[in-house]
Amino acid sequence: xxxxxxxxxxxxxxxxxxxxPKTNTMDRSSAPAILNPYDAHAVEExxxxxxxxxxxxxxxxxxxxxxxxxxxxCIEIGADEGYMITDRAFAGADTLATSYxxxxxxxxxxxxRPIDLIICGKMTIDGDTGQVGPGIARRLDMPxxxxxxxxxxxxxxxKCAIVHRKLEDGYEVVRSELPCLLSVEKEINEVPYSxxxxxxxxxxxxxxxxxxxxxxxxxxxxxxxxxxPTIVSSVWAPPKPQGGKILEGAPAxxxxxxxxxxxxxxxxxxxxxxGGAS
Amino acid sequence: xxxxxYRGVWVFIEEKDGAIAPVSLELLGAGRQLADKRKTExxxxxxxxxxxxxxxxxxxxxxxxxxxxxxxxxxxxxxETYMRxxxxxVEKHKPEILLYGATSTGKDLASAVATDLPxxxxxxxxxxxxxxxxxxxxxxxxxxxxxIMATILCKKYRPQMATVRPKVMKALPRKVGASGVVVExxxxxxxxxxxxxxxxxxxSTTRRIRIDEADVVVAGGKGLGSxxxxxxxxxxxxxxxxxxGASRDVVEAGWIGHHHQVxxxxxxxxxxxxxxxxISGAIQHLVGxxxxxxxxxxxxxxxxxxxxxxxxxxxGDALTIVPMLTEAFKSALxxxxxxxxxxx
Numbered sequence: 001x002x003x004x005x006x007x008x009x010x011x012x013x014x015x016x017x018x019x020x021p022k023t024n025t026m027d028r029s030s031a032p033a034i035l036n037p038y039d040a041h042a043v044e045e046x047x048x049x050x051x052x053x054x055x056x057x058x059x060x061x062x063x064x065x066x067x068x069x070x071x072x073x074c075i076e077i078g079a080d081e082g083y084m085i086t087d088r089a090f091a092g093a094d095t096l097a098t099s100y101x102x103x104x105x106x107x108x109x110x111x112x113r114p115i116d117l118i119i120c121g122k123m124t125i126d127g128d129t130g131q132v133g134p135g136i137a138r139r140l141d142m143p144x145x146x147x148x149x150x151x152x153x154x155x156x157x158x159k160c161a162i163v164h165r166k167l168e169d170g171y172e173v174v175r176s177e178l179p180c181l182l183s184v185e186k187e188i189n190e191v192p193y194s195x196x197x198x199x200x201x202x203x204x205x206x207x208x209x210x211x212x213x214x215x216x217x218x219x220x221x222x223x224x225x226x227x228x229p230t231i232v233s234s235v236w237a238p239p240k241p242q243g244g245k246i247l248e249g250a251p252a253x254x255x256x257x258x259x260x261x262x263x264x265x266x267x268x269x270x271x272x273x274x275g276g277a278s
Numbered sequence: 279x280x281x282x283x284y285r286g287v288w289v290f291i292e293e294k295d296g297a298i299a300p301v302s303l304e305l306l307g308a309g310r311q312l313a314d315k316r317k318t319e320x321x322x323x324x325x326x327x328x329x330x331x332x333x334x335x336x337x338x339x340x341x342x343x344x345x346x347x348x349x350x351x352x353x354x355x356x357x358e359t360y361m362r363x364x365x366x367x368v369e370k371h372k373p374e375i376l377l378y379g380a381t382s383t384g385k386d387l388a389s390a391v392a393t394d395l396p397x398x399x400x401x402x403x404x405x406x407x408x409x410x411x412x413x414x415x416x417x418x419x420x421x422x423x424x425x426i427m428a429t430i431l432c433k434k435y436r437p438q439m440a441t442v443r444p445k446v447m448k449a450l451p452r453k454v455g456a457s458g459v460v461v462e463x464x465x466x467x468x469x470x471x472x473x474x475x476x477x478x479x480x481x482s483t484t485r486r487i488r489i490d491e492a493d494v495v496v497a498g499g500k501g502l503g504s505x506x507x508x509x510x511x512x513x514x515x516x517x518x519x520x521x522x523g524a525s526r527d528v529v530e531a532g533w534i535g536h537h538h539q540v541x542x543x544x545x546x547x548x549x550x551x552x553x554x555x556x557i558s559g560a561i562q563h564l565v566g567x568x569x570x571x572x573x574x575x576x577x578x579x580x581x582x583x584x585x586x587x588x589x590x591x592x593x594g595d596a597l598t599i600v601p602m603l604t605e606a607f608k609s610a611l612x613x614x615x616x617x618x619x620x621x622x
Contacts, residue, residue, distance in 0.1 A: 014423030014562070095389075096396055125543065126422060129401035134357070134389035143474045144357050146386045162477070166382070168488070170481040172354070177473040187536055229398030229435045235428045238420065238561065244575070244588035254592045255602045258574065261590060262518075263610055265572075268493045268550055269519055
């Protein structure tokens with residue numbers, strides 16, 4: 001019986017977000033809040049492993065009260081239990097303060113049900129760092145395994161996991177003792193459409209919700225903005241590019257102009273020429 | 279913590295195929311500027327097995343000093359072992375600034391080290407500067423999908439750490455024969471205490487050209503309409519001997535694998551020529567390719583932002599123009615080869 005915890009986050013959809021050009025702040029109303037896309041793969045992998053080996057999948061998030069929606073999304077994917085920590089004291093946390101708060105919640109979860117495996121998405125699309133997963137692993141003294149694109153097996157008897165870690169030109173096969181923490185690539189699985197029973201369960205689901213006061217051994221100086229070593233000192237709009245020369249004319253003329261540009265740098269195409277000749 | 283004790287700019291030197299990874303050479307270039315501004319030394323931290331010889335190369339690219347952890351236990355990158363080495367080195371020699379490449383290894387290591395020290399860590403930096411008098415690192419990065427740039431500071435902790443995107447900083451020209459100080463370090467790590475084992479490394483056998491190393495990248499987007507339309511991008515790339523890139527939409531639609539994705543959540547590329555075909559130019563895409571040498575955009579929509587970011591643009595139907603270009607290029611190249619053959 002495995003207990004797998006997926007750490008997830010609700011994020012604004014940065015793909016369609018609009019910025020206020022005067023203040024360089026996000027127009028939150030322009031971007032719907034969604035389950036971080038990478039985290040959906042983390043939850044799906046946890047569900048698959050539970051289906052294979054038996055056990056329980058919990059999900060944990062830190063966020064404002066509306067983040068309950070992201071937990072419900074995870075229940076739709078197939079998670080069994082949802083936990084949320086929410087408190088003003090958590091606000092403004094950078095990755096270090098975030099991993100601290102999540103670790104405290106994980107310790108509390110583990111009191112009732114020891115944790116064998118933690119799975120995180122590769123990164124969030126709003127923070128874009130990928131630093132929280134390894135941070136949690138260090139705080140809980142678990143081996144962090146990042147860039148995981150396949151879980152080969154979990155051996156409960158031997159208390160170990162064998163996974164593939166993606167490399168730039170292939171992958172490596174790694175064995176790690178359990179418990180450990182995986183942060184997973186998108187390619188690890190495909191998240192199927194939710195089943196109707198899961199959707200019905202999700203619609204009514206109420207997660208366990210904890211505030212700072214519900215967690216034990218908390219050092220409040222390590223929470224939120226106060227506990228964050230990094231601060232954002234300024235934001236600015238990226239420089240606007242100047243625009244290029246438009247090649248005019250009928251398609252044949254456009255292609256001919258473009259070809260002239262390419263052939264003026266034909267040394268770059270040595271590989272293509274060589275390939276053709278051999 | 280007394281900031282006075284923390285001096286020097288460090289770079290984690292990543293090894294790749296027996297050489298220093300390009301990103302580490304770039305960071306030595308960027309680190310040199312920071313160190314000069316602070317009138318302090320630039321040091322590299324080199325961890326691995328049989329890697330001592332790489333220290334000389336680090337000197338040739340700007341390092342004054344290299345700390346070396348050379349032992350069989352470091353043969354493969356593992357967070358557990360590399361982190362212990364880096365933590366020991368930081369605690370002993372106390373750098374003011376410590377930079378890592380924003381590669382999977384660099385990010386993994388930096389995240390673990392930052393948690394244990396603890397200190398602040400800025401991810402995926404694309405601009406670095408330092409305040410001359412205070413030593414405060416100004417680490418800037420695109421945020422919210424590249425919609426804004428943010429400058430991040432770490433005022434209360436040392437060292438200040440950042441991961442830096444590959445292909446953004448510039449390596450210095452190699453100074454052959456330059457030398458420096460090698461500091462050999464050693465840690466009493468025992469293999470039986472390490473909880474992770476690398477069982478096997480499997481190298482991809484396909485001869486695909488990697489987008490972050492290619493001189494020419496041909497990238498396609500949603501404007502191509504369908505996976506079948508995307509084929510014309512692959513055909514042009516093949517004719518040019520180029521790598522195939524893709525926008526996030528196309529990757530999310532499953533037309534092509536994630537390792538082709540260019541942009542904020544994909545790969546940053548700086549080829550000599552970049553084709554953006556049917557790519558509108560969302561800002562999160564632009565941050566991943568805007569430093570390319572020559573950017574050529576082909577798109578139906580004259581208002582597409584990509585035309586602001588390109589050097590040459592064609593407003594038109596890529597499905598018509600690109601196959602014509604592929605054929606024209608092939609025959610031009612053929613003519614050249616015939617001419618070359620004639621000369622011999």
